[in-house]
Amino acid sequence: MINLEERVVEKKSFFNRLLIVYLFFALIFIFFLQRTYSLQVSEFNNYELAAIENKTKEVLVQPIRGIIYDRNGNILVNNVPSYDLIIKPWQISNIDNFIKEISSFIDLKQGEIDFVIENFKQKSRYNRELILKKGLTKVEIARFEVRSFKFPSAFIDERYSRKNKYPQLFSHAIGYVGGVSNDQLSTILEDQSLNQDETIFRYSNGFLIGKTGIENTYDKILRGLFGKKIYEVDARGKLLRETDFIKPIDGDSLFTSLDLDSHKVAFEKMNNRRGAVVAIEIESGSIVTYLSTPSFSSNDISNGMSSNAFNALLKDANKPFFDRAAQGRYSPASTIKPAIGLFGLDEGLIDWSFSIDDPGYFILPEDQRVYRGWRKGGHGIVDLNKAMIVSSNTYFFSLAYQSDIDDLIKHLSNFGFGRNVCLDCFNPGIGLLPTPEWKMNNLNFGWFKGDTVNLGVGQGYFSATPMQLAYYASMIANKGSHKRLTLVENQVPKILENLPVNKIQNSDWEKLHLSMIGVIDDPQGTAKSLKDLKTYTVAAKSGTVELVSTETKEDYRIIRENEGNRDHAIIIAFGPMPEPKYAVSVIIENGESGGSVAGPVAIAVLNSLIEK
Amino acid sequence: MKKKLNFKNFSIYFDQYLFISITLLSIMGLFFLYSASQEDLNTVIKQSIFVGFGLMLMFTVSQLDPDFYKMSSGLFLVFSIVLIFITMLFGKEINGAKRWLDVGFFTLQTSEIVKIALPIFLASYLYNKPLPISLNHTFKTLILISFIFFLVYRQPDLGTGLVVFMAGIYILFLAGLSWKFIFTSFGLIVLSLPFLWNNFLQPFQRQRILTFLDPSSDPYGSSWNITQSKIAIGSGGMSGKGYQEGSQAHLNFLPEAETDFIFAVIAEEFGFVGVCILLSIFFFILLRCLYLAFNARDRFCRLTIGGLSLIFASTLFINLGMVVGIIPVVGMPLPFISKGGSSLLSFYIAFGIIISMATHKKLMQK
Structure with a gap:
């Protein structure tokens, strides 16, 4: 027991102490209020956004790729619907029974059943759909539809496949589509400031991107814009309701300059031989034919094929995946002679009346090395016109011999050699236009005069793609000016290129054209066998690409036993003369004779283009 | 005003300020709970039974004379400690914690009883001790507090354990714990913090404290709760999203929305304005308790009102x-x-006792 005095002290002490604690709590209380105020008022916008983000889930909706047309409005590539059976797992209580019932009238493979059972629980928890069977047949669709009232938790939906209507004809020009890597996908979505997210697919195969050809170079135009469905979700990510739907914008159609009929003709004439055909509409610089054979089915690649079949294609010795038209490297051989002749005229080294005696070989004065023509005994007295018609090597050896190598290279480069001539081709090759620097850097040898002489007949290190040869032919046809090549008009700016000339007149061009007409129409012409295959005049220059250098015809007969050693057949042509509209180049690997093997293909393609 | 209503043969002890504000809070609570439980009527009905029972309990408890509590406080404490031991042996295990005793119609969390029994016992123990409390009494008190804290902590229930511990310390402090002792022990505690950290806290408790100090280190782990709670509160803004419109609560982003985090639901749906109204009621209750403590009839009542109201404030x-x-x-x-x-x-019992302590007057102060 404590006394009265102490009791007063005690009471006072109690009050003070209780007040201290209360004051302490008051401070916390103020701090708490301030904190709540800053959350609810000062930072309200951030938290409001965070709350909305929490409950919002965006699901991307895939756009449909644009249709690809040829220049006459024929559909080349479109989207073909297939019908898939899709289920809503969250409405199904017993998946095993469900599958049992469905499989009583629709044939399900074990793999399909396993996939559904494996993913059922997860998809069900998040209210996500699941594809039970892809590509239903009409019978299966009918069977399901009559029973659909029994299966409210399943439905049939349209999914697309990308289909080329002519899968062999455009495998390289248009190319194929395929799956997207994560990096590519995030780049695509970043363009639309979207995040990689769940997606409602409209293609059976999911995300697609152009892998090669036009599908690749014009992917951005073709693919369209993703749409999105916005859902309200709960904390587990379960979709509760759709709050908004921004429709996807399907890809734009693409009107290419490719010509379906000429492709059909070229493909038929090539008959699966290794080679390439490229044809150009001279005035516009548009590529109308772009074929590399043997080909493959772009649809099989786009829509999935067995790995066995794919490996067989990869291992095929004829390399069907290789785009010979844009990437193949072939020596231009004698087809280069018009350009060399023009160089001689322009530099004043020769004129049309200048002639030499062709003994069938050329001896390099420096080291007495012999450079042979294709015909033993030669062609006698030849001027430029005759040298073109009979394809005299000696004439062009000696002309090249007199040429300055740097000027000659520049001249050839102006015709598109050694550089890219196509504005919108997929991964175009540039061949090889050898220069002294190139030889020193790569082969560690200085430039010999003999290298220049070889250049005069398009042999040696010099190589070009069929695309470059077609461009070159078209530039000659158009008398020294040309637009860079394109596959789609109005999508890339046209670039006009001019051949810078000193002395060449219009009359020189006309005479050159005449000599190239002579290649077919002259009785001595190297491609005279083509004369009756057409009803109009065609200018051409054939060539035979020597793969193995031989001294005599006897030697060649021995080496040709091996098909791979045989000469490549090559031709460039344009017509109808005198106002040419189309230029074409054809290469047939190991085809041996430019005029008689490659020639008929070139004429057939020109026929299909001109005789419309 | 404390009231003593005199009828013919008996008196009713009643404090209308506390009674009205607590009833108001309880009704508001039911209203909030309906939204927080996502309109689950069962939850609300069950809760309203507790509220009704609680209010009756509060009223009943307030009729008993403080002397009754003073005399039987030892018995209460022993009883509540026994209950904790029974819980240890026969308790219901939920999420690895044995805190509940199944008594048929509901499960009793036994630590809640000792939370009240301990401060009353300490008040009855210390009310006649001279100032400042001697070292002897201080240590006896501290040992008892620690023992009970340890029992609760072992359940494990750190939260309630801390409240029990604080309840004891509040009484000791209010009763006149010497300042010298306070400063000395405070210094010792600060020095021994690293030891406590390493030996006393469970890894998950350390983790909680660490993520509290740096919430960005663990956005979807321990601090998920705090993050979602802050989003709920912040997105309520000044005036709230409206009753039953809180997306954080209704789409299950907010954890424990019916229990620990119900305040976040209120803040989300009623905004800063709602928060202020709710808090002013709590604030009023605390001020009323302060007033009642100052006007209590004796030291025992003062200590009890002060201690119990501080438990309320701490919680x-x-x-x-x-x-x-x-x-x-x-x-x-x-x-x-x-x-x-x-x-x-x-809490109904605690306030019942507070009202009893405040309304029972004696003509002569002891």
Whole structure:
């Protein structure tokens, strides 16, 4: 027991102490209020956004790729619907029974059943759909539809496949589509400031991107814009309701300059031989034919094929995946002679009346090395016109011999050699236009005069793609000016290129054209066998690409036993003369004779283009 | 005003200020709980039974004379300790914790009883001790407090354990713990903090404290609760999203929306304005308690009112501090609002005792 005095002290002490604690709590209380105020008022916008983000889930909706047309409005590539059976797992209580019932009238493979059972629980928890069977047949669709009232938790939906209507004809020009890597996908979505997210697919195969050809170079135009469905979700990510739907914008159609009929003709004439055909509409610089054979089915690649079949294609010795038209490297051989002749005229080294005696070989004065023509005994007295018609090597050896190598290279480069001539081709090759620097850097040898002489007949290190040869032919046809090549008009700016000339007149061009007409129409012409295959005049220059250098015809007969050693057949042509509209180049690997093997293909393609 | 209503043969002890404000809080609580439980009528009906029972309990408890509590406080404490031991042996295990005793119609959280029994016992023990409390008494008191804290902590229930511990310390402090002792022991505690950290806290408790100090280190782990709670509160803004319109609560982003985090639901749906109204009621109750403590009839009553009201305040601020992320997450209900059985009833009992202490007058002060 404590006394009265102490009791007063005690009471006072109690009050003070209780007040201290209360004051302490008051401070916390103020701090708490301030904190709540800053959350609810000062930072309200951030938290409001965070709350909305929490409950919002965006699901991307895939756009449909644009249709690809040829220049006459024929559909080349479109989207073909297939019908898939899709289920809503969250409405199904017993998946095993469900599958049992469905499989009583629709044939399900074990793999399909396993996939559904494996993913059922997860998809069900998040209210996500699941594809039970892809590509239903009409019978299966009918069977399901009559029973659909029994299966409210399943439905049939349209999914697309990308289909080329002519899968062999455009495998390289248009190319194929395929799956997207994560990096590519995030780049695509970043363009639309979207995040990689769940997606409602409209293609059976999911995300697609152009892998090669036009599908690749014009992917951005073709693919369209993703749409999105916005859902309200709960904390587990379960979709509760759709709050908004921004429709996807399907890809734009693409009107290419490719010509379906000429492709059909070229493909038929090539008959699966290794080679390439490229044809150009001279005035516009548009590529109308772009074929590399043997080909493959772009649809099989786009829509999935067995790995066995794919490996067989990869291992095929004829390399069907290789785009010979844009990437193949072939020596231009004698087809280069018009350009060399023009160089001689322009530099004043020769004129049309200048002639030499062709003994069938050329001896390099420096080291007495012999450079042979294709015909033993030669062609006698030849001027430029005759040298073109009979394809005299000696004439062009000696002309090249007199040429300055740097000027000659520049001249050839102006015709598109050694550089890219196509504005919108997929991964175009540039061949090889050898220069002294190139030889020193790569082969560690200085430039010999003999290298220049070889250049005069398009042999040696010099190589070009069929695309470059077609461009070159078209530039000659158009008398020294040309637009860079394109596959789609109005999508890339046209670039006009001019051949810078000193002395060449219009009359020189006309005479050159005449000599190239002579290649077919002259009785001595190297491609005279083509004369009756057409009803109009065609200018051409054939060539035979020597793969193995031989001294005599006897030697060649021995080496040709091996098909791979045989000469490549090559031709460039344009017509109808005198106002040419189309230029074409054809290469047939190991085809041996430019005029008689490659020639008929070139004429057939020109026929299909001109005789419309 | 404390009232003593005189009828013919008996008196009714009643404090209308506390009674009205607590009833108001309880009704508001039911209203909030309906939304927080996502319109689950069962939850609300069950809670309203507790509320009704609690209010009756509060009224009943307030009729008993303080001397009754003073005399039987030892018995209460022993009884509540026995209950804790029974819980240890026969308790119901939920999420690895044995805190509940199944008594048929509901499960009793036994630590809630000792939370009240301990301060009353200490008040009855210390009310006649001279100032300042001697070292002998201080140590006896501290040993008892620690023992009970340890029992609760072992359940394990750190949150309630801390409240029990604080309850004891409040009484000791209010009764006149010497300042010298306070400063000395405070210094010692600060020095021994690293030791406590390493030997006394469970890894998950350390983790909670660490993520509290740096919430960005663990956005989807321990601090998910705090993050979501802050989003709920912040997105309520000034005037709230409207009753039953809180997306954080209704789409299950907010954890424990019916219990520990119900304040976040209120803040989300009623905004800063709603928060201020709710808090002013709590604030009023605390001020009323302060007034009653100052006017209590004797030292025992003062100590009891002071101690119990501080337990109430501590629980309130731990809950609020946790919900807005000022302190780490410890399970602590919002008094009279959160869904709950034992913890809810314990506060009705506590306020019943406060009213009893405040309304029973004696002509002569002892």
